[in-house]
Amino acid sequence: MERITLGNGSGDLTVSAFSLGNMTWGNQTPMDDGLSQIDAALDAGIDLIDTAEMYPTNPVRAETAGASERVIGEWLRRGGNRDRIVIATKVTGPGQRAVRDGAGFDGATVRAAVEDSLLRLNTDRIDLYQLHWPMRGSYHFRQTWTYDPSRQDRDATLAHMDDVLGAVADLAAAGKIRAFGLSNETCWGTTRWIDRAAATGAPRVVAVQNEYSLLCRLYDTDMAEMAVNEEVVCLAYSPLAAGILTGKYAGGAVPKASRGDLNPGLSGRMTARALAATDAYHALARTHGLDPVQMALAWLRTRPFPVIPILGATTLEQLQAQLPATRLTLPQEVLAGIEAIHRAHPLPY
Numbered sequence: 345m346e347r348i349t350l351g352n353g354s355g356d357l358t359v360s361a362f363s364l365g366n367m368t369w370g371n372q373t374p375m376d377d378g379l380s381q382i383d384a385a386l387d388a389g390i391d392l393i394d395t396a397e398m399y400p401t402n403p404v405r406a407e408t409a410g411a412s413e414r415v416i417g418e419w420l421r422r423g424g425n426r427d428r429i430v431i432a433t434k435v436t437g438p439g440q441r442a443v444r445d446g447a448g449f450d451g452a453t454v455r456a457a458v459e460d461s462l463l464r465l466n467t468d469r470i471d472l473y474q475l476h477w478p479m480r481g482s483y484h485f486r487q488t489w490t491y492d493p494s495r496q497d498r499d500a501t502l503a504h505m506d507d508v509l510g511a512v513a514d515l516a517a518a519g520k521i522r523a524f525g526l527s528n529e530t531c532w533g534t535t536r537w538i539d540r541a542a543a544t545g546a547p548r549v550v551a552v553q554n555e556y557s558l559l560c561r562l563y564d565t566d567m568a569e570m571a572v573n574e575e576v577v578c579l580a581y582s583p584l585a586a587g588i589l590t591g592k593y594a595g596g597a598v599p600k601a602s603r604g605d606l607n608p609g610l611s612g613r614m615t616a617r618a619l620a621a622t623d624a625y626h627a628l629a630r631t632h633g634l635d636p637v638q639m640a641l642a643w644l645r646t647r648p649f650p651v652i653p654i655l656g657a658t659t660l661e662q663l664q665a666q667l668p669a670t671r672l673t674l675p676q677e678v679l680a681g682i683e684a685i686h687r688a689h690p691l692p693y
Contacts, residue, residue, distance in 0.1 A: 345389030345670055348652060350472065350523055351550025351575050357471060357523050359430045361645060362670050363392040363579060364663075365656040370411025371400035372601070372658045378415040379422070380660045386428060388667045394553070394579065394654050396434035396476055397461055398443045402606040406442040410464050417466030430471045432579075433461050434527060434553075437477035448479050450504065451511035458515055473512070473521040474553055477528035479504055484528040484555060486612035486693065488562075505537055509546035516547050525551035525579070531566040538574055549576055556580035556651065558589060558625055558640050558682065559618055559692050563649075571649040580644055583653040585693075586610045588618055589640045591626050603658075613693045621689035628681045634672075641669035643682055 346361040364385040369378035382393065398404050399412035413433060420426055435457040438448030449457065454473075461470060477484065480501050483491040515521045524547040526534060534552055541548045552571070556563045556578060563571075563578055571578055584590055587603050593614065598604045604614060629636035644653040657663035 348577060348650060350525075350577055351548060357430070357550070359392040359652070360390045361652060362390050362641075363394050363432070363652050363654040364390050365394045365581065365654040366412045366415060367396070367399045367401045367656065368412075368658045369395075369400055369415040371408055372402060372606075373400075375415055375418060377660050378412075379419050381657065381663050382416070382419050382424070382429070384660060384663055384667070385655075388670055390655070390670070391428060392430045392432060392472075392652065394432045394581075396436070396474075397457055397464075398434075398436045398440055398476070402603055404440060404442045409442050410460070413461055413464035417464050420466045426467055431465060431467065431469075432472035432474060432525070432551075433465070433470055434474040434476040437475065437482075437528075438479055449475065449508070451507040454508055454511040455515065458520055462520065469519060470521045472523045472525050472551060473515070474525040474527045474551070475508070475529075478526075478530075478533055480533075482528045483530070502536065502540060505540045506544055509537075509541055509544050513544070513546040521547075523547065523550045525549060525553065527553035527579075527581075529554065531570050534567075534570055534576065535574070538576075549574075551577045551579050551652075553579035553581055553654075555582045556644065557583045557585045558643060558686070559585040559613070559621055561686065561691070568647075568649040575650075577650040577652055580651050580653045581656075583641055583644055583655070584637060585618065585622075586613050588613060588622055589625065590637055591622060594619065594623065594626075615693045617689065617692035621685065621692045624685045624689060625682070628678065628685060631681075632675070632678050634674075634678065635665075635668070637666060638669040638672050639674065639678065641666060642672040642674050643679070646674060646679060 347358045350357045395412045398409050435449045436443040439446050480496050512524050537549050626636045629639045644651050655666050
């Protein structure tokens, strides 16, 4: 599998061109299935595993927060080779009451959260440490409809960045984190983190984990330009639009114990327009004899900016159905068909 270097500030950190996410592990996905998913991903050439201190989701609960990290820690405890995997995790942003009662993070919080994650992960280092979402607010997760940045305090934001970057620099110097990244960020926010890192001598942003799929293409404009010029990799979460692109919700179906069953509306993704777009993508895949899930995942690796899709599977069987996408090359007529559908069904949620 192709290898990707994360950013121009950490040339020693290379990762697989696909990642394995684990936000269902410890809730919908039991321990043994999660361990098997790690083994299957490694067999396929995937070594980047993405998690977060608040996982699992659906729902996020104080009593289960950290359980997904513990699955990785258990894999290592059972004899897994630490050098075979690249671990990415995140500190929780404000408003998530299951973690620190929704307080968010500052430099001191980051220091403490890293230590807690290291214990759960059963390791001495985190390869990529990410801020799950900004302290100042975010337009992600369908907040675009009401996004209002007019109350943001620029000076306070920059001071917060310097405080957090000071902690990140100390943790990197201690060997506890290797690289620094963001999640659910904007173009302005990413470039300011980069500027402040340069000004303070802290680790530079190497990746931004934002939602990106055939149905969610907010990354295509300003973020894409930033990614190319600043050498920042997009870690694409929900590459199957929370399961919509699998087709399992076609015709209003909601399979028992699916994400749509546990989270009705899929955080605003489940719309008639999204289902219509999905039907069109499935028709395109049938025309060319392709699996629609594998087509959707392989398409992400064709973008004109660096993208690492994060595969997410509740079961090992679901992961095994996705893995052939890592070896799939889409012909030009399929790519042209995808762009035609995108123009006909723009921003479906």
